[in-house]
Amino acid sequence: xxxxxxxxxxxxxxxxxxxxxxxxxxxxxxxxxxxxxxxxxxxxxxxxxxxxxxxxxxxxxxxxxxxxxxxxxxxxxxxxxxxxxxxxxxxxxxxxxxxxxxxxxxxxxxxxxxxxxxxxxxxxxxxxxxxxxxxxxxxxxxxxxxxxxxxxxxxxxxxxxxxxxxxxxxxxxxxxxxxxxxxxxxxxxxxxxxxxxxxxxxxxxxxxxxxxxxxxxxxxxxxxxxxxxxxxxxxxxxxxxxxxxxxxxxxxxxxxxxxxxxxxxxxxxxxxxxxxxxxxxxxxxxxxxxxx
Ligand SMILES: O=P(O)(O)OC[C@H]1O[C@@H](O)[C@H](O)[C@@H](O)[C@@H]1O
Numbered sequence: 466x467x468x469x470x471x472x473x474x475x476x477x478x479x480x481x482x483x484x485x486x487x488x489x490x491x492x493x494x495x496x497x498x499x500x501x502x503x504x505x506x507x508x509x510x511x512x513x514x515x516x517x518x519x520x521x522x523x524x525x526x527x528x529x530x531x532x533x534x535x536x537x538x539x540x541x542x543x544x545x546x547x548x549x550x551x552x553x554x555x556x557x558x559x560x561x562x563x564x565x566x567x568x569x570x571x572x573x574x575x576x577x578x579x580x581x582x583x584x585x586x587x588x589x590x591x592x593x594x595x596x597x598x599x600x601x602x603x604x605x606x607x608x609x610x611x612x613x614x615x616x617x618x619x620x621x622x623x624x625x626x627x628x629x630x631x632x633x634x635x636x637x638x639x640x641x642x643x644x645x646x647x648x649x650x651x652x653x654x655x656x657x658x659x660x661x662x663x664x665x666x667x668x669x670x671x672x673x674x675x676x677x678x679x680x681x682x683x684x685x686x687x688x689x690x691x692x693x694x695x696x697x698x699x700x701x702x703x704x705x706x707x708x709x710x711x712x713x714x715x716x717x718x719x720x721x722x723x724x725x726x727x728x729x730x731x732x733x734x735x736x737x738x739x740x741x742x743x744x745x746x747x748x749x750x751x752x753x754x755x756x757x
Contacts, residue, residue, distance in 0.1 A: 494606070532624070605752045606627055
């Protein structure tokens with residue numbers, strides 16, 4: 466079966482060998498196995514911590530959690546009751562159907578609408594759809610946000626991000642091209658000094674990195690001697706590069722030394738807020754391609 470719907474997760478299988486698994490909880494992709502143009506053998510491209518909870522008790526430490534409607538701690542008054550990174554990664558989504566099932570792509574759609582538990586902490590009406598498409602060497606994830614409010618209601622203001630944990634040796638990986646971009650350095654203790662300009666042609670994560678690059682180009686290469694993933698994003702104007710290094714030891718669900726096994730490269734709309742008038746839809750798209 467190219468698409469296997471189980472109680473709490475979906476398994477996608479591409480006829481040429483790639484596969485992906487996603488939980489209904491958080492619409493979190495927890496595995497993407499893909500070959501590349503130069504290496505046909507499907508290999509795992511995402512990192513999931515050995516200590517991650519996969520039972521819906523807390524957001525998954527790894528894979529691709531969906532961040533909506535706030536990134537980090539809430540800063541918008543409408544998000545005040547939400548936790549870090551919002552609720553999309555910790556609510557159970559609904560399987561809405563198969564979008565495509567052929568060699569070009571095996572594709573499904575999940576949706577999320579306000580539930581009693583969401584409405585208790587977030588009052589705005591919305592409809593989210595998440596379309597996940599598996600191709601021979603690619604995984605596409607498209608987030609559709611609709612403001613379902615009445616025409617008289619104010620625009621929806623939100624942030625959204627795809628929190629990719631890319632499996633790679635973090636001491637060898639570089640992320641390009643980020644040179645010349647303004648970024649917000651969340652590791653900088655002095656608030657006044659947090660806005661910086663990237664001077665490096667190749668950004669490594671050999672030290673604690675938590676950088677929010679603004680107005681980034683949208684296409685990034687995540688390269689190590691044994692792995693290369695291209696991240697292509699549309700409408701996610703910013704990109705976060707995160708690796709906690711030893712700070713990761715303070716994260717309860719991080720496996721020992723887990724930070725040596727991934728880099729997070731996260732396209733998002735996170736500097737400021739996307740503004741969506743009533744009745745309209747915003748679509749943020751991402752394509753991950755295995756190049757090596
Ligand atoms: O522990 P969480 O909520 O999954 O967040 C992990 C990291 O996510 C990154 O996107 C943030 O920039 C970091 O500041 C944060 O630590």
